[in-house]
Amino acid sequence: xxxxxxxxxxxxxxxxxxxxxxxxxxxxxxxxxxxxxxxxxxxxxxxxxxxxxxxxxxxxxxxxxxxxxxxxxxxxxxxxxxxxxxxxxxxxxxxxxxxxxxxxxxxxxxxx
Amino acid sequence: xxxxxxxxxxxxxxxxxxxxxxxxxxxxxxxxxxxxxxxxxxxxxxxxxxxxxxxxxxxxxxxxxxxxxxxxxxxxxxxxxxxxxxxxxxxxxxxxxxxxxxxxxxxxxxxxxxxxx
Numbered sequence: 001x002x003x004x005x006x007x008x009x010x011x012x013x014x015x016x017x018x019x020x021x022x023x024x025x026x027x028x029x030x031x032x033x034x035x036x037x038x039x040x041x042x043x044x045x046x047x048x049x050x051x052x053x054x055x056x057x058x059x060x061x062x063x064x065x066x067x068x069x070x071x072x073x074x075x076x077x078x079x080x081x082x083x084x085x086x087x088x089x090x091x092x093x094x095x096x097x098x099x100x101x102x103x104x105x106x107x108x109x110x111x112x
Numbered sequence: 113x114x115x116x117x118x119x120x121x122x123x124x125x126x127x128x129x130x131x132x133x134x135x136x137x138x139x140x141x142x143x144x145x146x147x148x149x150x151x152x153x154x155x156x157x158x159x160x161x162x163x164x165x166x167x168x169x170x171x172x173x174x175x176x177x178x179x180x181x182x183x184x185x186x187x188x189x190x191x192x193x194x195x196x197x198x199x200x201x202x203x204x205x206x207x208x209x210x211x212x213x214x215x216x217x218x219x220x221x222x223x224x225x226x227x228x229x
Contacts, residue, residue: 031214039215048207048219049157060217092157096214100173101147101159 002027004093004104012112013083021107023093025074030097037096040069040078043106044089052091053078085111114138114218116208121223128198128227134191134208134220142166142186145211148193150204151222160206161193176202198227 003026013019021040029038038056041049051060053069056076066081080087088111093104120132134146148160161182162171170182181194191208205224209216 037214041216048222049216050219051212051215051217054213054215054217094157094216099171101149101162103157103159105156 001100002029002095002098002102004095004102006091006093006104006107008107009105010108010110012110013080014112015085016082019080019083019087019109021078021091021093021109023071023076023078023104025076025095027098028073029095030073036072038069038071038076039094039096040067041092041094041103042087042089043092044086047089049092080109083109083111114210116210116218116220118206118208118220118223121206121225123226123228124198125229126199126227129194129196130198130225132193132195132206132208132223132225134193136189136191136208136210139210141184141189146182146184146191147209147211147216148182148191148206149209149216149219150202150206150225152204158204162211163191195225198225200227203227 005024007022029036040053042052043049057069068079070077090106090108092106115137117135124130147162151157163182167184179197183192203226205222207222208220210218
């Protein structure tokens with residue numbers, strides 16, 4: 001199974017400041033169709049996860065442009081350019097390149 | 113608006129069975145693959161099963177293979193998860209989610225399953 005390792009596991013950020021989360025994969029996430037299936041989810045307290053970014057860098061519908069994704073191969077990054085109050089919660093990377101679908105352990109973001 | 117509403121969770125003894133349902137609305141259910149994903153404080157998010165749009169193809173991780181069965185009724189816009197031989201480690205919040213391409217673009221609110229004697 002592909003293991004996704006996120007760093008840091010927690011982050012305390014000042015409002016308006018940037019935040020960055022890394023996700024390292026144990027194997028390449030390039031699918032046989034040529035796309036790289038690494039996405040990012042955000043889960044607010046008491047809520048289900050929601051899709052933020054798919055295929056490394058594509059923002060899902062309604063996701064603010066302060067969120068961006070980058071990376072290739074086995075190293076990926078989620079960046080928030082200016083953290084806002086509604087950005088608190090846990091962020092997960094997830095891969096759908098190979099079965100079984102797997103998830104990172106999550107990064108908790110809180111406001112300092 | 114896409115809506116997914118899970119139901120059927122509850123308390124069950126080890127070795128027991130439970131059937132979860134996920135009622136879908138706001139989209140053409142029969143054209144999307146679907147997945148079940150569960151979440152525990154200890155193990156985080158874990159994929160449980162997937163099903164193709166027409167229901168002919170199903171997939172499971174080793175942890176639930178042979179015990180869980182995913183199915184769907186496209187005439188009722190409903191996804192199911194039949195869970196048998198339940199174990200303590202199956203205790204979790206279970207989410208149904210829609211597949212977009214290979215990603216999960218919409219999630220339900222979840223239903224809690226507790227396996228305990």
